[in-house]
Each structure stands twice: as structure tokens, then as C-alpha cells.
Amino acid sequence: DTAVSQTPKYLVTQMGNDKSIKCEQNLGHDTMYWYKQDSKKFLKIMFSYNNKELIINETVPNRFSPKSPDKAHLNLHINSLELGDSAVYFCASSWGQGTGELFFGEGSRLTVL
Amino acid sequence: SQQGEEDPQALSIQEGENATMNCSYKTSINNLQWYRQNSGRGLVHLILIRSNEREKHSGRLRVTLDTSKKSSSLLITASRAADTASYFCATDDIPGNQFYFGTGTSLTVIP
Numbered sequence: 001d002t003a004v005s006q007t008p009k010y011l012v013t014q015m016g017n018d019k020s021i022k023c024e025q026n027l028g029h030d031t032m033y034w035y036k037q038d039s040k041k042f043l044k045i046m047f048s049y050n051n052k053e054l055i056i057n058e059t060v061p062n063r064f065s066p067k068s069p070d071k072a073h074l075n076l077h078i079n080s081l082e083l084g085d086s087a088v089y090f091c092a093s094s095w096g097q098g099t100g101e102l103f104f105g106e107g108s109r110l111t112v113l
Numbered sequence: 114s115q116q117g118e119e120d121p122q123a124l125s126i127q128e129g130e131n132a133t134m135n136c137s138y139k140t141s142i143n144n145l146q147w148y149r150q151n152s153g154r155g156l157v158h159l160i161l162i163r164s165n166e167r168e169k170h171s172g173r174l175r176v177t178l179d180t181s182k183k184s185s186s187l188l189i190t191a192s193r194a195a196d197t198a199s200y201f202c203a204t205d206d207i208p209g210n211q212f213y214f215g216t217g218t219s220l221t222v223i224p
Contacts, residue, residue: 004155035214041199043156043214056211090155101146102203102212104155 003027006091006105013081014113020077021108023091031055031097032074034066035090037107043090049074050097078110086112117145117202117215125221132189134218136202137182145178146203147187150217156201159187194224 006023013019025032033056034046047066048056054066063079078085091105120135136145144163148156162169162178162185169176175188189196199217206213 033211040216041150041219042216043201045211045213048211092156097211101158101161102148102156104157106155107153 004091004093004103004105006089006108008108009106010109010111012111012113015081015083017081018077018079019081019110020075021089021091021110022073022075023105024073025091025093025103026072027093027103028072029093029095029103030071031094031099032068032071033092033094033102034074034076035092035104037088037090039087046089047074047076048097055097081110081112083112086110117204117213119200119202119215119218121218122216123219123221125223126192128192128194128222128224130192132192132196132220132222134187134200134220136185136187136204136215138185138202138204138213139183140206142180142204142206144205145176145185146212147174147176147185148201148203148214150199150201152198159200189220192220192222194222196220196222 004025031050033048037043046060049068052068065077068074088107088109092102117138146161147159150156173190178185201217203212
């Protein structure tokens with residue numbers, strides 16, 4: 001069983017469209033994260049949820065809206081996509097907020113044309 | 114920000130040689146971790162070292178931490194072609210709210 005799974009793996013879309021990426025973890029972790037990895041491989045945190053509660057919201061445009069229906073799921077919805085949103089988005093989870101190791105999904109590569 | 118910085122950005126060695134990567138960070142930490150990322154894959158945790166530890170080993174991996182210099186190193190001994198990947202350090206902040214990554218070191222091990 002995949003510990004942290006995210007879908008879709010690849011996403012190609014036009015500017016201005018809205019898209020969602022889903023993430024699920026079966027590890028029983030309390031905390032989930034979204035990271036963005038740019039073309040230079042820099043990995044930056046976007047959001048962190050602890051038990052469905054938003055803990056961290058870095059300086060991310062409000063076109064990005066995370067949703068956590070339960071502590072095993074953290075989805076990312078992006079409105080009005082822009083060229084600069086092209087990146088690989090990683091979901092991750094950990095036992096506690098900023099605690100222990102992170103378990104990452106395989107990433108979702110978003111390409112905005 | 115606390116963002117870690119890995120050095121060098123890229124490293125190419127022959128199989129069997131040792132590979133050393135360095136990480137520097139800016140503010141006090143609780144712990145520091147190293148991750149590996151194969152091309153097109155997610156990051157995988159390798160090792161965690163706490164701020165009160167100076168050295169840690171795991172198989173062919175050796176990690177050191179110097180909190181006075183705010184730096185860490187990852188040594189991979191007797192490298193293999195399968196070690197080819199990007200390696201990232203991740204630091205937390207003292208409140209322990211989140212993890213900060215850098216841009217990683219891209220390691221190529223030539224068979």
C-alpha cells in the first residue's frame with residue numbers, strides 16, 4: 001500500500017483554468033503538508049494542516065485553497081492558473097507538526113500552457 | 114528565512130568513492146534531517162540528527178552536525194551507481210512548526 005498517494009501525477013492545462021490535486025495518507029499521521037518544488041528543485045512549504053486545522057499558510061496567492069475533509073486527506077485547489085504555477089507539487093505527512101520525518105507522495109507535475 | 118543551503122549544487126564521482134555534501138542553515142534548530150530524491154520521485158527520509166547530537170551513522174551514511182557553525186554534512190561511503198539522486202537537508206525552527214528545505218545537491222555516481 002502506498003503510504004502517501006496523490007493524484008493526478010501529471011496535469012497539463014491552459015492558463016486561467018481551475019484544477020485540483022488530491023492527497024491521501026494511510027499512515028495515521030496527524031499533520032499533512034503541501035510543498036511546491038520549482039524548476040531549480042527548491043522545495044518550499046505552502047500549507048500545513050494538523051488534524052484538519054490549517055496551521056501554516058505561507059505567502060501563497062489566495063488562488064490556492066487547501067481543503068482537509070479529514071486528517072487523512074489534504075486536497076489542493078488552484079484557481080485561475082498562471083504560467084508561474086508550473087511546478088511539481090508534493091504532499092507530505094508527519095506524526096506531528098514539524099515533528100519527526102516527513103513522508104512524501106510521488107508528486108504531481110503541473111504544467112500551465 | 115531558515116532555508117537550508119546545500120553545497121555543492123552538483124557532485125560527480127566514480128563508483129566506490131565517497132561523497133560528501135554540506136548543509137548550512139541560519140537559525141537555531143531542534144533537529145536536522147537528510148532526504149534523498151530520485152529523478153521524478155518523491156523525497157525519502159534518510160536520517161535525522163538532533164541538535165544535541167554531533168554524529169550519527171546509518172549503514173553507509175554518516176551525518177555530522179555542528180550547531181556552533183550551523184552546518185551539517187552527509188557522507189556516503191563506497192558510493193554506488195544507485196546512489197545517484199538529489200540530496201536535501203531539512204531543518205525545523207525552534208517552535209517546531211515546519212520544515213525548511215534547500216535546493217539540494219545533485220549527486221551522480223559513475224559506474
